[in-house]
Amino acid sequence: xxxxxxxxxxxxxxxxxxxxxxxxxxxxxxxxxxxxxxxxxxxxxxxxxxxxxxxxxxxxxxxxxxxxxxxxxxxxxxxxxxxxxxxxxxxxxxxxxxxxxxxxxxxxxxxxxxxxxxxxxxxxxxxxxxxxxxxxxxxxxxxxxxxxxxxxxxxxxxxxxxxxxxxxxxxxxxxxxxxxxxxxxxxxxxxxxxxxxxxxxxxxxxxxxxxxxxxxxxxxxxxxxxxxxxxxxxxxxxxxxxxxxxxxxxxxxxxxxxxxxxxxxxxxxxxxxxxxxxxxxxxxxxxxxxxxxxxxxxxxxxxxxxxxxxxxxxxxxxxxxxxxxxxx
Numbered sequence: 001x002x003x004x005x006x007x008x009x010x011x012x013x014x015x016x017x018x019x020x021x022x023x024x025x026x027x028x029x030x031x032x033x034x035x036x037x038x039x040x041x042x043x044x045x046x047x048x049x050x051x052x053x054x055x056x057x058x059x060x061x062x063x064x065x066x067x068x069x070x071x072x073x074x075x076x077x078x079x080x081x082x083x084x085x086x087x088x089x090x091x092x093x094x095x096x097x098x099x100x101x102x103x104x105x106x107x108x109x110x111x112x113x114x115x116x117x118x119x120x121x122x123x124x125x126x127x128x129x130x131x132x133x134x135x136x137x138x139x140x141x142x143x144x145x146x147x148x149x150x151x152x153x154x155x156x157x158x159x160x161x162x163x164x165x166x167x168x169x170x171x172x173x174x175x176x177x178x179x180x181x182x183x184x185x186x187x188x189x190x191x192x193x194x195x196x197x198x199x200x201x202x203x204x205x206x207x208x209x210x211x212x213x214x215x216x217x218x219x220x221x222x223x224x225x226x227x228x229x230x231x232x233x234x235x236x237x238x239x240x241x242x243x244x245x246x247x248x249x250x251x252x253x254x255x256x257x258x259x260x261x262x263x264x265x266x267x268x269x270x271x272x273x274x275x276x277x278x279x280x281x282x283x284x285x286x287x288x289x290x291x292x293x294x295x296x297x298x299x300x301x302x303x304x305x306x307x308x309x310x311x312x313x314x315x316x317x318x319x320x321x322x323x324x325x326x327x328x
Contacts, residue, residue: 018152018160025148025161026168032145033172040126040142041176044075047124049096051077054085056110058159059102059166066170073174074183082110090117099125104146104162106134115139128169130162144169205292206285208325209306209315210236217242217313218252220273224260227252227272236316240305241276246312248305250278280305285314289327292317
């Protein structure tokens with residue numbers, strides 16, 4: 001079947017057009033990041049309570065996501081449905097809160113109905129609209145423009161580019177607030193304790209290391225034969241090399257042993273100190289396990305030696321143990 005100018009747009013053409021329009025909507029936001037944006041961040045960061053996020057319809061769906069992102073990145077937030085707020089849920093709002101209200105038109109009746117209630121409580125309002133002259137925009141303490149030239153919908157009706165711009169502006173607020181608050185990886189872990197993410201952020205080296213008598217230890221005057229027995233007994237494929245006080249001097253690995261055999265060293269008479277690898281990659285027991293994974297990957301090694309402040313060996317953390325713990 002041949003196509004002509006009246007044929008429906010192909011799926012591929014439609015998808016590319018949608019992406020192009022939404023990309024343009026996002027790109028235009030960059031020019032609107034000005035003093036109003038800074039003022040909005042300062043306002044939301046200064047309240048003692050929560051950020052009450054509200055929007056109707058598609059803006060409400062975006063608002064739910066923005067509230068969740070704020071809450072998980074250090075800014076206490078809660079989504080309140082505007083229609084429900086007018087039927088009792090205003091009781092969730094306190095005088096110590098701030099409001100983040102969203103409406104592309106700026107005239108959504110369910111949202112504008114909240115304005116006198118919020119004003120009466122003396123709550124600061126940040127508005128996201130596509131119309132700087134709208135009821136919501138003019139009533140707000142700070143207005144952020146999320147207007148778009150057109151929707152991706154060919155009828156220019158279904159919220160598409162406008163909701164994308166709304167979401168991106170919300171994410172920009174959340175990340176700016178995160179940075180202003182000095183939110184850390186440990187803080188993030190506190191808000192994400194479950195699942196793989198929680199394991200990566202909460203598990204520390206001390207939770208997965210090998211300690212005590214399970215740590216392979218030899219001294220520089222240990223024979224290769226005895227070192228081989230220590231490695232085999234402890235099953236880590238290597239041994240730490242320490243001095244008489246337990247300070248780390250280096251490591252002796254399977255690779256070191258192979259090289260010694262290739263060079264015809266006698267296992268009974270050759271001492272570890274002559275063939276060991278001086279020094280070693282170390283890590284603190286309080287470090288995050290995820291950091292240990294990153295360092296092992298960067299250095300292409302399978303274990304790190306755990307030492308105390310005096311460089312005494314306290315344990316070994318293996319990549320295999322981190323795999324089993326679900327860190328990788």
